[in-house]
Amino acid sequence: MPEMPEVQGLVDFLAARATGLAPTKATVANIAALKTYDPPLDALIGSPVTAVARHGKFIDLATDAGYHLIFHLAKAGWLRWYEQLPSTVIRPGKTPIALRVAFDDGSGFDLTEAGTKKSLAVYSVRDPQDVPGIARLGPDPLADTFTRDALAELLAGRRTHIKGVLRDQSVIAGIGNAYSDEILHAARMSPYALAASLDAADIDRLATAVDRTLREAVTAASGKPPADLKDAKRRGMAVHGRRGETCPVCGDEVRSVFFADNSLEYCPTCQTGGKLLADRRLSRLLK
Incomplete structure (x- = not known):
């Protein structure tokens, strides 16, 4: 996508x-x-x-x-x-x-x-x-007004998994399944962490990961004709779409969680303290 x-x-x-x-x-x-x-x-x-x-x-x-x-x-x-x-x-x-x-x-x-x-x-x-x-769009994550404190305000009180929050276009505009995986990997955060449970240090890491991940991806896409953009996206991914491959940060195996119509990828060592997340193929969580 x-x-x-x-x-x-x-x-x-x-x-x-x-x-x-x-x-x-x-x-x-x-x-x-x-x-x-x-x-x-x-x-x-x-x-x-x-x-x-x-x-x-x-x-x-x-x-x-x-x-x-x-x-x-x-x-x-x-x-x-x-x-x-x-x-x-x-x-x-x-x-x-x-x-x-x-x-x-x-x-x-x-x-x-x-x-x-x-x-x-x-x-x-x-x-x-x-x-x-x-x-219905929420704020753009690359806008000057999208600060660390603005992100904290968006997350406050949301008893929703952070993966779903990042994908919700009415909360933050433009982030989909692939880059939410990449952002959470960069932030060393479980996709199942509840948004409202994140502490100040978590939000600091997440804000940095959102900004850096998206800006680096935009820079990588800049100047490329449409025919080359898809391959550039795939080459730049650390975990998304790389199930079974080696995490570039720690060397662990990248794992997947499957849902009814999509999947997420994560690194257990980097993001979940080594815990493997259960298959949620029947879940409606991330729709």
Whole structure:
């Protein structure tokens, strides 16, 4: 799943490549992906892109007509950029392409989604806050206002496992399953620690881990074209997606806990005092 660092990488790429270009066509191949009808996608045609921004894991292309093309790549979506957009006809239901956007210099991009569970979402709006997912977002962890004390305030009183808190977009915007694993490993903290139980030293470590992990990942993603971002993410992971491999810090084996539709990875020595966490395949905890 694309998370905040990779989404920021896409934003930086699009800002450098698409700013000043005017969309000439926007073709929806998966009608279920389009979540809005007013303004229509055609309202974007002919209006140059003035800015590209990120809201959590949403990407926002603003145009000089005041309209915004916003999309969320969900679990299996991605952006494929073309310097020369293919002329092939998109056949709805016969392609992984959900949306194709053409620009006036011949370039453009496809939004694609793998798998059978389709949750990629596209919005045409006048204001980003008109997108419900954006309106519900918590603070951005890389904002100047996201201080150690701000994090402490968010965690206070939450009798919820810290893994779930980090993934909750209404609490902190942009952190998903992968980077919550990486942050907790860097903070030497169990994913099952209760947020409200963390002491001052725990919060210090967690705040440092959030900032350092995300900033390093954003730096690693910066300047890379979309085709290279996924591999860069995988190479940078210490524990996520590395079940059975060696922890780069202590040498212990990285372990997994499986849930109904995802998993988490952790190092027992670094994070749980050597304790192995039980399989929670039937749990609803981290949904």
